[in-house]
Amino acid sequence: MPSYPPIWATGTMQYAGVPQDATDMFNSIKAGIPNIAPRGTRAGDMTGVVYDDNADPACWWTDTRCTSPKLKGLQPDVTSCPEPNSWGFTLDDGPNCSHNAYFDYLESIKMKATLFYIGSNVLDWPLEAQRGLADGHEICSHTWSHPYMTSMTDEQAFAELYFSKKAIKDILGITVRCWRPPYGDVDDRIRWIAQALDMQTVIWTDDTFDYDWVTLGKDAIRKNYQAIFDKQTAGKYDSAGAIVLTHEIDGGTMELSQEMLPQMMKQFTGGVMPVGVCMNNTQPYVETSAYTYPNYDQWMAGTRSISVASPTATGKVGETLVFLTGSAAPTTSAAGSSVSTSPSSSAAQATSMSSGMSRSATSSASANASASSAAAAQAAAQKSHSGVSSDRAVLSVAAVLVGALAGAAALL
Numbered sequence: 001m002p003s004y005p006p007i008w009a010t011g012t013m014q015y016a017g018v019p020q021d022a023t024d025m026f027n028s029i030k031a032g033i034p035n036i037a038p039r040g041t042r043a044g045d046m047t048g049v050v051y052d053d054n055a056d057p058a059c060w061w062t063d064t065r066c067t068s069p070k071l072k073g074l075q076p077d078v079t080s081c082p083e084p085n086s087w088g089f090t091l092d093d094g095p096n097c098s099h100n101a102y103f104d105y106l107e108s109i110k111m112k113a114t115l116f117y118i119g120s121n122v123l124d125w126p127l128e129a130q131r132g133l134a135d136g137h138e139i140c141s142h143t144w145s146h147p148y149m150t151s152m153t154d155e156q157a158f159a160e161l162y163f164s165k166k167a168i169k170d171i172l173g174i175t176v177r178c179w180r181p182p183y184g185d186v187d188d189r190i191r192w193i194a195q196a197l198d199m200q201t202v203i204w205t206d207d208t209f210d211y212d213w214v215t216l217g218k219d220a221i222r223k224n225y226q227a228i229f230d231k232q233t234a235g236k237y238d239s240a241g242a243i244v245l246t247h248e249i250d251g252g253t254m255e256l257s258q259e260m261l262p263q264m265m266k267q268f269t270g271g272v273m274p275v276g277v278c279m280n281n282t283q284p285y286v287e288t289s290a291y292t293y294p295n296y297d298q299w300m301a302g303t304r305s306i307s308v309a310s311p312t313a314t315g316k317v318g319e320t321l322v323f324l325t326g327s328a329a330p331t332t333s334a335a336g337s338s339v340s341t342s343p344s345s346s347a348a349q350a351t352s353m354s355s356g357m358s359r360s361a362t363s364s365a366s367a368n369a370s371a372s373s374a375a376a377a378q379a380a381a382q383k384s385h386s387g388v389s390s391d392r393a394v395l396s397v398a399a400v401l402v403g404a405l406a407g408a409a410a411l412l
Contacts, residue, residue: 003017003019003166003170004119004123004163004166004167005144005159005163007120007123007124007145008120008145009145010042010145010147010152010156010159010160011143011144011145011152011156011157011158011159011160011161011162011163012155012156012159013026013155013158013159014155019166022159022162022163022166025158025162025197026155026158026159026162029158029193029196030154030155030158032192032196033154033189033192033193034058034071034188034189034192036058036187036188036189038150038151038152038153039051039060039150039151040148040150040151041148041151042147042148042151042152043147043148044148044151044183044185046062051063056070057070058070058187058188058189059071059187059188059191060150060186060187061077061181061184061185061186061187061203062148062150062183062184062185062186067079067203069188069191070188071188071191071192073330074188074191074192074195074330075191075195075200075201077186077191077200077201077202077203078178078200078201078202078203078243078275078279079202079203079204079205079243080205080240080241080242080243081240081241081242081243081270081273081275081278081279082240082241082278082279083240083241083270083271083278083296084237084238084239084240084241084270085232085237085238085241085268085269085270086237086241086242086268086270086271086272086273086278086296087241087242087244087264087268087270087271087272087273088114088204088241088242088243088244088273088274088275088278089111089112089113089114089244089246089264089272089273089274089275090113090114090115090116090180090202090204090243090244090245090246090274090275091113091114091115091116091246091247091248091257092116092142092180092211092245092246092247092248092249093116093118093121093142093146093211093247093248093249094115094116094117094118094121094128094129094132094248094249095115095117095121095122095125095128095129095131095132095248096121096125096128096248096249096250096254097124097125097128098250098251098254099128099131099248099254100128100131101254102248102254102255102257102258103131103132103135105258106135107135109261109265110304111261111265111272112135112136112137112138112273112274112277112304113137113138113274114137114138114139114140114178114202114274114275114276115132115137115138115139115140115248116140116141116142116179116180116202117129117132117139117140117141117142117164117167117168118142118143118144118145118146118164119141119143119144119145119163119164119165119166119167119168120144120145120146120167122164122167122168122171122172123167123171126171126313129168129171129172129311130171130172130311130313133172133174133308133311134308134310134311136293136304136305136308137274138274138275138276138277138284138293139168139172139174139176139284139285140176140178140179140180140199140202140284141161141164141165141168141176141178141179141180141199142164142179142180142182143160143161143164143179143181143182144159144160144161144163144164144167145160146182147160147182148182148183148185149181149182149185149186149190150185150186150187150189150190151185152190154189154193157189157190157193158193158197161179161193161194161197161199162197164179165197165199169314170313170314171311171313172311172312172313173287173309173311173312173313173314174285174286174287174291174311175198175285175286175287176199176284176285177198177199177200177284177285177286178199178200178201178202178275178276178284179194179199179200179201179202180201180202180203181201181203184203184204186201186203192330195330196330198286202243202275203243204242204243204244204245205242205243205244206228206231206242206243206244206245207224207244207245208221208224208225208228208244208245208246208256209221209224210224210246210247210252210253210256210257211247211249211253213252213253213256214252218252218256221256222256222259222260225256225260225263225264228242228244229263229267232267232268233267237268237270241268241270241278242268243275271296271299271300273296273299274293276293277293277294277295277296277299278296280295280296281293282294282295282306287309290307290308290309291307291308291309292306292307292308293305293306293308294306
């Protein structure tokens, strides 16, 4: 029986074979989801939407660039690297079927990134998804089908996050604790659902707009990169570094990234690195015993990997996602209000990811502590998979095909 919604369709719980644990999890939190109405369409049409920009009651990023939630109990979005002149290196919309040459290049220069994976892409390209982890990159979620998340109903928003997280678990064997909203579109209702699913929201300080290179031309994207370099020269990042939005959505974005990386590494003297590294979050997954990444000081000293197990597909259609133990969802209230919106705490769930602090503000012990539419392009992508060149490799692919992907394969 299928264990996922249809690939590239809006996340839903309304399909035959929906996992019981997903239903139970949603039922355990839905009463506490903040009463904030959806806005616009999944494609971002906000025609007719009325919103109070000045009060910004929902901390709606798309409208006001708000990253500090108005509801108490919600963690602020991760928006920058705390270390001066550092570059949080992120790649959205993967995995991509044509990324092997680019990933070979990243390996050759010992560079790692934070990869924000779309759940539908993970099922379309399981080998490529596994390579990202095998090569030592940090993995986060980028939803199931890449919609404007504030347009989703409560159930759809839950499904978009839950099934992206489940796809990554089933194919890679890790339970991620971070996510990036497509287009940056997030508000306190969506943050609440994400935090209930043990995922910290990650935004960005700078956007290269590389996803639009076909329309804008590569020279325009080069100028966007140069604008970030110019801000660094002017001292913009002397107090705290950047997190920059870039993509592995196609060959053009990866070619531009490869072209720009030497200048990035030369100019950003605080280092170019995954977001987890710059935040001193050395264990970004629930599976802490098998995955440990360098802290900031270790990275700057040349360490690129501490302990990263090979990706392992579970092959279990009905496997339940394991969250950290704790309350079922955030206990939140509007600023200045004592009204709680927390649901029952009967379900096993999680605290959100611990954000690290600048090394100048913490001891070394603290180390343990996109905006583009991928759907149209990726839904039309070829259905053949390229090989994985990393010899650390892709395990249990047969289990993927007969287990975790059994239902999804019928939809391709």
